[in-house]
Amino acid sequence: MGYRVVVVGATGNVGREMLNILDERQFPIEELEVLASRKSLGTECMLGDKTYKTKDLDTFDFTGWDIALFAVGSTATKEYAPKAAKAGCVVIDNSSLYRYDPEVPLIVPECNPDDIELYSKKNIIANPNCSTAQMVVALKPLHDRAKIKRVVVSTYQSVSGSGKEAIDELWNQTKGKYVPGQEVEAKVYPKEIAFNVIPHIDVFMEDGTTKEEWKMVAETKKIVDPAIKVTATCVRVPVFVGHSESINIEFEEFLDEDEAREILRTAPGIMVVDKREDGGYVTPAECVGEFATYISRIRQDSTIDNGINLWCVSDNLRKGAALNAVQIAELYGRRILKKG
Template sequence: MSGKLLNVAVAGATGAVGNEMIRGLESRNFPVKSLKLLASSRSVGRTLSFRGQDIAVEELTADSFTGVDIALFSAGGGPSLAFAPHAAAAGCVVVDNSSAWRMDPDVPLVVPEANPEAVAGYVGKGIIANPNCSTIQMLVALAPIHRTYGLKRIVVSTYQAVSGTGKKAIDELSVQTQAVLDRADPVCGVYPHRIAFNCLPHIDVFLENGYTKEEMKMVNETRKILGDATIGITATTVRVPVFYGHSEAVNVETRMPFDMKDVRNLLRAAPGVRVVDDPAGNVYPMAIDATGQDDTLVGRIRRDESMENAMNLWIVADNIRKGAATNTIQIAEILAEKYL
């Protein structure tokens, strides 16, 4: 990375992903000259630690970005739509973690392991979009397969942790779990049904085509990131009673034939991937192993014997880290190294 120090802002600093962004900037030794922490007016007065110093949280406003080089946004879609253009107008490059800008044709959508060259497109609006957490981990694993063999079709089922919904969902799972164990009636607030000891095939709102918005995010974002609208993709997204870590069962059909040994070697060499695959020893990726890690874990790697040129993968990652904060910082690292 270049030796230039940058003025950085984190919008949504007091949330789970914002907190992780601050920790990531420190642990990855990002070249921070100054750090501005922004949140809603409710959080003004709080302090958060960065490199041993307490930094006061300021209110996120249209005037927050004067002199800021890079802003990492995790404040939600509404605030992103409201404030990211102001940041860009002030000469700041925004890396946004919400869904607000992902499908904008003038905004690059980036997974650094899949399409790092797309970062250059930030000049269009001064904004770069961070993909959906489930899309990110899937494409970390599938990008090298696509580059080598070409992806023809993807069938993915996700098993997503409640932390993807936020702190209230984490608390609800905790409270409901205790209620069930105590033989009491659990109260549902965040989700329409009980999540404790249950699975909900329902993430985000249902659309007219019968899919949820989350499922269509995976379809549309994958095609944009890989630059191939011809890839057939279908998704089913499920919320499961896990606190952290999303898991995915992925079946892919490739355009070219492959050897499974070569696929394994390809994945072992792929950046951001850690192959965890020894079924005989009961070794395979699990959410509890991915939690707190930046790698995407891939296992249960096997040929699909029901059709030609197809394989199955089990892909697991920490949705707060690689699925959100870390991917955002990796994009900022490319910006710092090559463009700013």
């Protein structure tokens, strides 16, 4: 059985990655359309060895289509997602627009697959923020065993999370024989990103947190458990692709590091690489193009009674966006469309 699938925003980084992953995972497609704004009309996109030309999102009729993977910003999503949903096409949205809507499920298939049943309230399913997606994959199996009280996370997020312009900015600043401290042009970020780190992602909120940090708190509660306390510091680093996170977890009961390692080793979507030797861990450069969320540096936190530290790395364009969206589509196909 194949599905009629639409990829909205097919010319962007995430949209193209969605097409790659649909092909790699051999998603059952009966018919495919790729949509973009008028300025990108006619741009060619590839699914395997097949070429598709983008059609106009503004005039497209979603009637009769099964799934629409949205990889456009919140403004366009706000206009077009309800139209698709009203036409009977289920929207899987990668923007932040619907993540905090109580009538829209926020899904990471390894964590809360049963929430897919809530899709019918609006015919929309939300994809979480990139930094949240990889973290909750690690948290959920540990939470099921020992119940998490509190999470302290510091992120090291690649520039691809800000789009193509940010990738270009890092490249241009780096290749121009850049010397630290000299004045460089910064357009995407408020400060230079090459050979630097910026403790600021998204807008600042009244309490001093950034919206990216707030997203991690709110989304972890919605996906895993509303009782978990989360505090985050989100940092942009001069890496092209791949987000890294240093995660400190406090549990309600003791969890031995060896047991935590074994739980994570057998959990879905996770690869544990944790050797206590030089190079015995995964860095963002090594996770690019991979499906897994990688966990390293698992160790007891001796400063609290029930603490574990770990290092978490994933390709943010994949698990943080396109892969998770396709996994949601697979879950929707198995749980809803086949049943229907």
